[in-house]
Structure formats: C-alpha cells, structure tokens
Amino acid sequence: MTTTLPKLYTLLEMSLLRVENLSMRTGGTWALWDINIEISEGEITAIFGRSGSGKSALARVMGGIDEPTSGSAVWNGRETIGRASVALDRPALAPDLTAYENLDMFAALWRVPRRKRTREISFLLELFKLSDYSAAKARQLSTGMLRRLEIARALVADAPLTLFDSLLDNLEPDILEKLWDHLLTLRRTENKSFVIFTSRGKIAEMCSRIAVIHRGRISFVGRPDDFRRLAGEDMVVLGDITNPSVKSRIKDQLSVVVQEEDGFLSFRVSNGERMVGDLLAEYGSDLSCVYLKRPSLEDALEVVATGGIPVMANVSEEKA
Amino acid sequence: MLTLSFYNLKRMARRRILILGLFALPLLVALSRLIMPESKVLLIIAWVCPFLCAALVAAAFFVQYSMDKALGLHDGVLNAPVKEGCPTWSSIISGAAIFAIQMIIFSVILGVLK
Numbered sequence: 412m413t414t415t416l417p418k419l420y421t422l423l424e425m426s427l428l429r430v431e432n433l434s435m436r437t438g439g440t441w442a443l444w445d446i447n448i449e450i451s452e453g454e455i456t457a458i459f460g461r462s463g464s465g466k467s468a469l470a471r472v473m474g475g476i477d478e479p480t481s482g483s484a485v486w487n488g489r490e491t492i493g494r495a496s497v498a499l500d501r502p503a504l505a506p507d508l509t510a511y512e513n514l515d516m517f518a519a520l521w522r523v524p525r526r527k528r529t530r531e532i533s534f535l536l537e538l539f540k541l542s543d544y545s546a547a548k549a550r551q552l553s554t555g556m557l558r559r560l561e562i563a564r565a566l567v568a569d570a571p572l573t574l575f576d577s578l579l580d581n582l583e584p585d586i587l588e589k590l591w592d593h594l595l596t597l598r599r600t601e602n603k604s605f606v607i608f609t610s611r612g613k614i615a616e617m618c619s620r621i622a623v624i625h626r627g628r629i630s631f632v633g634r635p636d637d638f639r640r641l642a643g644e645d646m647v648v649l650g651d652i653t654n655p656s657v658k659s660r661i662k663d664q665l666s667v668v669v670q671e672e673d674g675f676l677s678f679r680v681s682n683g684e685r686m687v688g689d690l691l692a693e694y695g696s697d698l699s700c701v702y703l704k705r706p707s708l709e710d711a712l713e714v715v716a717t718g719g720i721p722v723m724a725n726v727s728e729e730k731a
Numbered sequence: 732m733l734t735l736s737f738y739n740l741k742r743m744a745r746r747r748i749l750i751l752g753l754f755a756l757p758l759l760v761a762l763s764r765l766i767m768p769e770s771k772v773l774l775i776i777a778w779v780c781p782f783l784c785a786a787l788v789a790a791a792f793f794v795q796y797s798m799d800k801a802l803g804l805h806d807g808v809l810n811a812p813v814k815e816g817c818p819t820w821s822s823i824i825s826g827a828a829i830f831a832i833q834m835i836i837f838s839v840i841l842g843v844l845k
Contacts, residue, residue: 474810496810503807505799507742519734520811564807 427452427572427604428473428495433482435468435627442468444627446482450572453602455594457615457635459708460624461716466608467500469624470576473606495572496521498565502557506550510541510560513549514567521568528567535563538589559586566593574606579614591617612708621708623715630715641714642706645683649676649690650700657697661690735808735821740828742795749791750829757784757833761840777841784833792826 426449435443443465450456460466471477473484474497486494504513511532518528536542539559544552552560558578565573579587597603607618615621616635623631623638631638651674652658661676662669669678680686683703691701744750760780763773796818799805805818814820 471806476806476810494812497807499803499806501803501806503803503805503810505738505742505804506802507745508738512738512741516734516738517807517811520808520813522812568811 426450427454428484428486430469430473430484431482433469433472433479433484435472435477436480437468442627443472443479446624446627446629448622448629448632450604450606452571452604453598454620455598455605455607455618457618457621458606458608458624459610459612459615459621459638459712460608461610461712464610464624465627466610466624467576468627470497470499470574470606470608473497474574494570495574496565496568496570497574498562498576498578500576500578502549502561502564504549504557504560504564507548509546509548510536510552510556511545513560514563517564518567518569521570523567523569527569531567531569532563535566538593539563539586555581555583558582562590571602572604572606574608576608577610579607580609580611587614612712615708623712625712625715635708638711639706639708640681640711642710644679644681645686645706646677646679646704647683647687647690648700648702648704649698650674650702652676652697652699654697657694661694732813732817732821732824735813735817736824736828739792739795739821739825743791743825743829753784753787753791753829754833754836756780756787757837758840761837765840765843780837781834784837785830788826788830788833791829792822796822 428450430446430448433443433446434441446469458466458469468477472479474495475484476497505516508516514532514535515528518532523531533542536545539562541556541559541563544556549557549560558581562575562578562582565575579590582590594603594605598605607614609615616639618635620633621631621635621638622629631641649661652661653674658671658676665678665680667678667680669676671677683705687701687703691698757780760773760776763770764777767773799818808818809815
C-alpha cells in the first residue's frame with residue numbers, strides 16, 4: 412500500500428482530466444463507447460471526427476453537463492462540473508440579455524472577480540468583432556455572431572480547461588487566427604488547456620495532439636502527422652519533362668517506385684515538400700509543372716471510416 | 732444563485748407588457764376595494780388576489796424556465812460551478828421577489844382603506 416500511493420499521486424498530478432471507460436447511451440443507441448482519454452495541463456487537443464460521430468456527446472460529458480451511462484470523466488479525482496468550461500454547439504445564451512450581459516452573467520457564475528470580468532469582457536468582444544454589438548440583445552444577433560459570443564462565453568469563465576464543441580469550424584479565418592494566438596498566449600502564460608472538437612482537418616492539425624472519434628469510439632490518439640500517414644504518403648507529380656535524360660536521371664535518383672504516364676512522372680514519398688524543394692533546386696528549368704498532393708486528415712478519416720486500415724488499438728476491447 | 736436570480740428579474744423586467752400586467756392586477760383589485768368597500772364580490776376577489784398573483788408569477792417564470800431549458804441556456808448554467816438545482820431555485824427566488832412587490836402594492840393600498 413505504501414508503495415502504490417506515491418505512484419497514484421504522480422499520475423493524478425500529470426493529467427487534468429481523465430476520461431475512463433466512458434460509454435453513453437442516448438435514444439436507444441450508444442453515442443459513446445468505451446472512451447479513454449487524458450487531457451494534460453497546457454495542452455491543446457483536437458477531438459476530430461465527422462458529424463454524428465459523438466463529439467458533442469463527449470463534450471457535454473467532459474464538461475459535466477450530461478452524465479455518462481458508465482465510466483467516468485474525473486478532474487484530478489473530482490467531478491468535472493465547474494472546472495471545464497464548454498462552448499456548446501447550440502449557444503447557451505439568454506436571448507433577451509445583451510451580448511455584454513450574457514458574458515457578465517456567466518463570468519459572475521464562474522466567480523470571476525468584477526474588475527477582471529469587465530476587462531476580460533471588453534477584450535473578448537473586441538477579439539470576436541462584437542464590440543459594436545455589446546448592447547444588442549442576443550436574439551438580435553446573427554447565427555455567426557451567436558457562435559462567436561458562445562466562444563467568448565466559454566473563455567470568459569477563466570477555467571483551467573476550455574472545450575469548444577465544433578464552434579471553430581465555421582469561424583472567419585481572421586478571427587480564428589486571432590483566437591488561436593489568444594489560446595496560445597493563455598497556454599503559455601497561464602498553463603491553460605483547450606480541447607477543440609472539430610470535423611475540419613485544417614483545425615485539427617493546428618493542435619499538438621488529436622484524438623479521432625468515429626462512431627462513438629476513439630480510434631486514434633497521437634500527432635496529426637501520424638494520423639495523416641494512415642491515408643498514405645505524399646504524392647508528387649512532375650509534369651511535361653521533354654528532356655529524356657532528365658527523366659531518366661530523376662528516375663535513377665529517386666529510391667521509390669516512379670510511374671510514368673503521358674510524359675508525367677508520379678511517385679509517393681513520406682516528405683513530399685522537401686523532395687519537391689530538392690527537385691526544383693536541381694531540375695527547376697526542365698520541369699514545366701510540379702504537383703504535390705498531401706493527404707489530408709479527412710483522407711485519413713475516410714480510410715478509418717471505410718475500414719481500409721484497422722483502428723489503432725489504444726482503446727480497450729469491446730465490452731461484452 | 733443570486734446572480735442568476737438578478738438576471739432572471741432583469742429579463743422579466745424587459746417584458747414590459749407582462750410586468751405591467753403582473754403589477755396592474757393587485758393595484759386594480761386594491762383600488763377597486765378602496766373605491767367600493769361595500770362590494771362583496773370585490774371582497775372575494777381581494778381574498779383571491781394573492782393566490783392569483785402567485786399563480787401568474789409562477790406561470791411567467793415557469794415559461795421562462797422551460798424556454799431556457801429548451802434553448803440550451805441551462806446547459807451553460809449547469810456547466811458553471813453552481814449547484815444542480817440552481818436554475819430552479821433562482822427562478823423561485825425571482826418569482827418570490829416579484830410576488831413580494833405585488834403584495835406590497837396590494838397591502839399598502841388596502842392599508843389606506845383601513
């Protein structure tokens with residue numbers, strides 16, 4: 412007993428939120444099945460999956476809004492309620508309160524000190540381009556504005572962990588960029604963690620770690636690049652090479668299988684960007700076009716969805 | 732809970748017609764008693780008035796509560812570090828505050844009658 416206690420203490424210190432063997436049944440079907448994932452301090456994690464894969468259900472359970480059917484989501488050994496702030500897919504805003512009042516109400520509920528609250532609300536309204544609408548009632552705002560206000564509502568809580576349920580998917584690029592800078596600042600200065608639920612590969616690959624959810628199960632946890640490799644390597648196409656000696660030199664130089672068709676050479680490599688750079692440096696004048704197709708995270712997800720590659724076994728076996 | 736109650740009241744206060752109706756009821760009943768103190772019908776209405784006020788306030792806040800639940804506001808509240816019954820109790824507190832104002836209006840005017 413004396414030897415196991417310090418070990419357990421260390422384990423709990425490392426992870427902020429632990430989801431263990433979590434399953435959830437809604438409407439007669441299992442929305443989540445045997446989910447195991449840990450969120451550490453100062454980490455930005457993406458939960459990547461298609462629509463209907465169970466992202467929202469997981470976000471709600473991780474935020475302590477819904478109870479799982481079995482398993483648990485624990486915050487350093489305690490309940491998650493009041494620790495992880497969730498920006499919900501369906502904005503949780505009072506329609507008859509103004510944008511400012513909505514943020515103020517939730518900041519007060521999260522016990523943010525009044526002075527900090529005022530400063531933070533002004534900053535977030537500015538960040539999400541809502542300063543001109545701070546006195547407008549929520550029901551008067553457009554869908555896009557409501558989604559931005561919902562993200563601001565989650566951030567104003569000043570919680571150690573913030574979850575964004577699919578809200579970043581349709582954000583304008585300039586606002587997304589500003590928000591991302593803000594998240595990175597919060598991670599660096601306050602060691603805060605963020606979990607981004609998304610169906611867009613471009614957002615998922617911005618995160619240091621992704622967990623792929625498919626049909627309510629976590630099928631992969633790791634780096635985005637590792638997941639992308641499930642869809643195969645980068646494809647490089649070199650076009651219209653008129654000089655036959657150049658063609659044969661390129662073929663000889665590459666240690667991969669090169670296919671030739673209508674004067675085009677195509678091959679697959681793990682690091683296409685570097686390869687294209689090297690080839691352009693050497694044969695730039697002889698190549699009329701270079702095409703690099705890098706598999707996206709969506710391509711990898713397609714592979715998982717069609718069963719082309721078995722899901723990684725980081726999840727425990729299916730329950731009896 | 733008090734924060735939520737305060738904002739519940741603020742939201743209710745923005746529904747001008749509803750709030751005017753809620754305060755007009757005890758006012759009109761008490762004024763009618765003041766004008767016609769001998770009327771037995773008005774006496775019965777005066778006795779029933781507090782119950783009617785309570786029922787109307789409860790109905791108004793129940794509608795607001797149900798709307799908040801349906802629209803998802805409660806999910807946001809339940810995500811915050813508040814107790815599970817917070818949305819319910821804050822509605823009850825807000826309703827009690829409006830009922831108290833109604834009864835103050837009612838009893839002050841009836842006090843003039845005495």
